[in-house]
Amino acid sequence: MYKANIRITLRPSILDPQGKAVHHALENLGEDAVKRVRMGKYVELWIDAADEARAKAIAHAACEKLLANQVMEDFVVELEEVAAEQEA
Amino acid sequence: MYKANIRITLRPSILDPQGKAVHHALENLGEDAVKRVRMGKYVELWIDAADEARAKAIAHAACEKLLANQVMEDFVVELEEVAAEQEA
Structure with missing residues (x-):
């Protein structure tokens, strides 16, 4: 059994309004x-x-078919081997 | 300038209906x-x-104040040093 840890990020050229909103919220919290x-x-x-x-x-x-929108997003897959009993 | 890469995951005991939906979609796609x-x-x-x-x-x-709901979520912070010109 393998566990794939996948990070999906917006491409650098794509605007990220959610990130902007979080940035403003952090500023308002003093960060x-x-x-x-x-x-x-x-x-x-x-x-x-x-x-x-x-x-x-x-x-x-899985990323190409479903998880990532390749027009706007990049993805990075990291694999680790895990014991089968971690399966749900 | 540092870049923090933060992974926020649901705690293992918390049900993940979004994950279940994605799992079913992947099965329907033959994965x-x-x-x-x-x-x-x-x-x-x-x-x-x-x-x-x-x-x-x-x-x-930032995670404790805003990004993560610590009742339901865990977070892991990884830091890397980056050049200041990567700032937006």
């Missing part, structure tokens, strides 16, 4: 040292695959 | 090898701080 905020998604997939290469291919397919 | 999905948030903060310890304290304060 002036925060200069910029970008909001993304974090997805954890538990994948039953024979080897790491196959698990990576499945995680990339 | 049967995916056995479990959990959805979280990924937040990038650019922090102007004198040293890494101070930047870490600011990132934790």
Whole structure:
């Protein structure tokens, strides 16, 4: 069993109004040292695959088919091996 | 300038209906090898701080005050040093 930790971020050229709103909220809370905020998604997939290469291919397919909008978003997949009993 | 990469995840005991919906969608797309999905948030903060310890304290304060709901969510902060010109 592999666990894929996937970070999905807006491409640098895409405006991030949610990040701007969070930035303003942090300023209002007194956190002036925060200069910029970008909001993304974090997805954890538990994948039953024979080897790491196959698990990576499945995680990339999931991102490309469903999780990420590749016009606006980038994704990074990190894989770790986990015990099968962590499956829900 | 430091960049804090923050992963915010639902605590293991909290049900994740969004993750269940994504899991079903992946099954319908033929990705049967995916056995479990959990959805979280990924937040990038650019922090102007004198040293890494101070930047870490600011990132934790931002999570505790605003970004994470500590009743239901856990967060992990990873820091990296970045050039000041990456500021927006």
